[in-house]
Amino acid sequence: MIISTYLLSKFINLSNINIKELCDKLSNIGLEVESCYKLDLPSKVVVGKIIEKIPHPDADKLNVCKVDIGEEVLQIVCGAKNVAKDQYVPVALEGAMLPHGKGGNLNITKTNLRGVDSCGMICSSTELGLPNINEGIMVLDKSIGNLELGKQINEYSIFNTHIIEISLTPNRGDCLCVLGIAREISCIYDLNISNYRDIESGVTLGVGKILQVFTEGKIQSSLLYKALEVKQISTPLEIQLFLALNNTFSQNPVQNFIEFGIYMTGVILNVYALDSYEIISSNKSVETRLNIKKDENGFEAVFGDKKLSIIGVGNQVQQDLNTFPKIIIIEASYIDPVCISKLLFKHKPKADKNLIYRTTRGSNPELEIGINCLCGLFMDFTKCLIYSGTQEVKQDYEDKVINTTFGAICNTIGKNIEKEEIANILKSLNFTIKATCDDNFFTIIPPSYRHDIRTKQDAAEELLRIYGIENIAPMPHFYSEKSNTNPGYFHYKNQRNIANCAIGVGFVETIHYLFYQKERLKYLGYQVLKDELDLLNPINSELNTLRTSLIPAMLDSVARNKNFGYKSIKIFEIGSVYDEDRIEKTNIAFVVSGLEQSEIYPNPKGVDWDFYHFAKNISSIIGHFELKNLDSYMFNKTIHPYQSASVFINNQKAGIISKINPILCEEMDIENGFYCEVDMDLLSQKHIFAKEFSRFPSSLRDITIIIDEDIAFDEIQSEILNSNIKYLNNIYPLDIYKDISLVGKIALSLRIVIQAIDTTLKEEDLVFTTDEVLKILQCRFDAKLKD
Numbered sequence: 001m002i003i004s005t006y007l008l009s010k011f012i013n014l015s016n017i018n019i020k021e022l023c024d025k026l027s028n029i030g031l032e033v034e035s036c037y038k039l040d041l042p043s044k045v046v047v048g049k050i051i052e053k054i055p056h057p058d059a060d061k062l063n064v065c066k067v068d069i070g071e072e073v074l075q076i077v078c079g080a081k082n083v084a085k086d087q088y089v090p091v092a093l094e095g096a097m098l099p100h101g102k103g104g105n106l107n108i109t110k111t112n113l114r115g116v117d118s119c120g121m122i123c124s125s126t127e128l129g130l131p132n133i134n135e136g137i138m139v140l141d142k143s144i145g146n147l148e149l150g151k152q153i154n155e156y157s158i159f160n161t162h163i164i165e166i167s168l169t170p171n172r173g174d175c176l177c178v179l180g181i182a183r184e185i186s187c188i189y190d191l192n193i194s195n196y197r198d199i200e201s202g203v204t205l206g207v208g209k210i211l212q213v214f215t216e217g218k219i220q221s222s223l224l225y226k227a228l229e230v231k232q233i234s235t236p237l238e239i240q241l242f243l244a245l246n247n248t249f250s251q252n253p254v255q256n257f258i259e260f261g262i263y264m265t266g267v268i269l270n271v272y273a274l275d276s277y278e279i280i281s282s283n284k285s286v287e288t289r290l291n292i293k294k295d296e297n298g299f300e301a302v303f304g305d306k307k308l309s310i311i312g313v314g315n316q317v318q319q320d321l322n323t324f325p326k327i328i329i330i331e332a333s334y335i336d337p338v339c340i341s342k343l344l345f346k347h348k349p350k351a352d353k354n355l356i357y358r359t360t361r362g363s364n365p366e367l368e369i370g371i372n373c374l375c376g377l378f379m380d381f382t383k384c385l386i387y388s389g390t391q392e393v394k395q396d397y398e399d400k401v402i403n404t405t406f407g408a409i410c411n412t413i414g415k416n417i418e419k420e421e422i423a424n425i426l427k428s429l430n431f432t433i434k435a436t437c438d439d440n441f442f443t444i445i446p447p448s449y450r451h452d453i454r455t456k457q458d459a460a461e462e463l464l465r466i467y468g469i470e471n472i473a474p475m476p477h478f479y480s481e482k483s484n485t486n487p488g489y490f491h492y493k494n495q496r497n498i499a500n501c502a503i504g505v506g507f508v509e510t511i512h513y514l515f516y517q518k519e520r521l522k523y524l525g526y527q528v529l530k531d532e533l534d535l536l537n538p539i540n541s542e543l544n545t546l547r548t549s550l551i552p553a554m555l556d557s558v559a560r561n562k563n564f565g566y567k568s569i570k571i572f573e574i575g576s577v578y579d580e581d582r583i584e585k586t587n588i589a590f591v592v593s594g595l596e597q598s599e600i601y602p603n604p605k606g607v608d609w610d611f612y613h614f615a616k617n618i619s620s621i622i623g624h625f626e627l628k629n630l631d632s633y634m635f636n637k638t639i640h641p642y643q644s645a646s647v648f649i650n651n652q653k654a655g656i657i658s659k660i661n662p663i664l665c666e667e668m669d670i671e672n673g674f675y676c677e678v679d680m681d682l683l684s685q686k687h688i689f690a691k692e693f694s695r696f697p698s699s700l701r702d703i704t705i706i707i708d709e710d711i712a713f714d715e716i717q718s719e720i721l722n723s724n725i726k727y728l729n730n731i732y733p734l735d736i737y738k739d740i741s742l743v744g745k746i747a748l749s750l751r752i753v754i755q756a757i758d759t760t761l762k763e764e765d766l767v768f769t770t771d772e773v774l775k776i777l778q779c780r781f782d783a784k785l786k787d
Helices: 019-028 178-189 237-245 254-263 335-346 354-357 366-379 407-412 419-428 456-467 487-505 520-524 551-563 610-622 660-669 711-720 765-781
Strands: 001-002 032-038 045-053 065-067 073-078 088-092 097-101 102-105 112-113 114-118 161-168 213-215 222-232 268-273 288-294 300-303 305-312 326-334 383-386 390-394 402-405 431-435 442-447 570-577 582-591 595-597 626-628 639-649 653-660 674-677 699-708 728-737 743-755
Touching: 019 032, 019 161, 019 178, 032 114, 032 487, 032 595, 065 237, 073 114, 114 551, 161 442, 178 728, 213 222, 213 383, 213 390, 222 237, 237 254, 254 268, 268 366, 268 570, 326 366, 335 354, 366 383, 383 595, 402 407, 407 456, 419 431, 419 456, 487 570, 487 582, 487 610, 551 570, 551 582, 551 674, 582 610, 582 653, 610 653, 610 674, 639 674, 653 660, 699 765, 711 728, 711 765, 728 765, 743 765
Parallel strands: 213 288
Antiparallel strands: 001 161, 032 161, 045 065, 045 088, 065 073, 097 102, 112 114, 222 326, 222 383, 222 390, 268 326, 288 300, 300 305, 402 442, 431 442, 570 582, 582 674, 626 639, 639 653, 653 674, 699 743, 728 743
């Protein structure tokens, strides 16, 4: 927000206020002043009037002007396109130095331009250090004051002002105007503030003769309308300069008047041009009907023959505001910022970004101030007539009532302040204070333009910023430390610990998109999202669904890396996957391809991966797990039909481990390899409890049995270990032998680990345990001891 002391003085008397002190106090109360500088126009630049303009005899783009500066008439050669007779202009006299001239400092001297003497220079706004308002010279008008020939430009108050840039927090929509800042200053210095008064109409004809306003349904907005007959209009210099400072200056005069009115008062203003024009003296009227109702998206809008504008959002149709004379309707409006923000979140209508920036932060609901300001500008700087009266759509908004106590306010601030001082400060901010029968209780009603005040804490903050935080004695802050246990942190830490283990054994971490191609997932046999839960607006056709597995994208990376010359790959990834109902979970996946060990002595051909070496690598990362036969994975094209298994952790199915199907390897042109994908939720680190262990030696017994080849070892192991055979510590496989003579059978070698907790075992103990194992094998699995 950029303002000037010149504009502030229209509301408040700043003559006895030090500007540096003002800036410090504004920053202290929360309106941070980012910069402040004084307009410093050069000396020897005076007001002149062009009394003659003729073309240069030897240059098509130059004109020779006679410029009256009061004491004398100067001949000045000027190349500006907009120079014209009878204009009042800033004239730099001989000896003047323009610090903002082309190329830096520009010293004005008498020169000869193609045979014609030029005594001075007619200046543009930028050459004087002012914002750029056009491509030619700056034309002076009565908006800067009485134009006195020969008077120094820097003596005019509009050019003898400080420019202040203020950084506002989003909640201070009331300070997005000059009036709002003036209110704050009046509170700081206890000064009176003046507002715009009603403008007397120059027309006896009332606005009701040409305009009728109707509403349909329940309307939350407040609106105020006034009619003007504008015969001639141009943007005065005062408005040009200050709109240009805020980057809101346009080439349309009416829009400039509207923008300046909003800038000055914070009231949202708009204008509608009537399609036809009648001279008032003919006593004829133009009947216009405006209908206020909600549109198809729930926005409150103004309708004529069609939708003209959305209140708080902007005009929806183009209007002819360049040809005059014309009758125009001025509209001042207010809509609740919460209401318009919610609608804008749901819908994206054609919008004026500057306008919705103001309305969503809270505009000024004092519509009469905005209308009076705008009518005053039209009366002062245009040829116009104002119709008497107004048309109004008024809503009675409920006051925001805050019930509190003086003690609660003091406790929030941290200091006991006298009741009278609290009341006086809040009243200076235009808060209404109502006492109750109990002297300690009172009611606070914020002014209508303070949309950010809703609770007693907000009121206490308002009191504190005016009272001054530096006046609050510092106190030691008492606190008691709470447990910092954060499940999310431990979950993340567990993931990174596992990732570090994977990196430690040579895996490289990868990251892929959450999205994948749905058709590819179906082709590979993976589950896909239900159609109604799929992405509505995918990035592209190859990333048109959420991934249901990490493996497909990792296999794609293996193929890409092979094309780059990396034949042996060892990668892992931790990431989110989704089921068909779009329920998210986190998986970890590992993929290896090519050689486990590269071609180097003593293995000149390298060492290929095998299932058990891969499984051992995975176990060293995620810990102990068990393997069981696959069930529902057999349809998947990535799975090897004979070298694959389900991964179980703590008797819960956690994922899959498999060799990559060789048919898919050939299709994707990748080396043979293996993969494993596991649910991360089953890998959470748990507290380790120490278990009793035996200090006595263990004994081993190896046996070989003939058993059905279709029986999985995990069934055998579970059955034996769950039988609670005395002294049995473990059993695991050693070797498998197949022969043609063993039709449907295999020779399975097992090792039995026998150990007692509290004693050294005798030979009969070892025989007993071995016999018990053999009984179970024979009874449950029809196994026989090999001869």
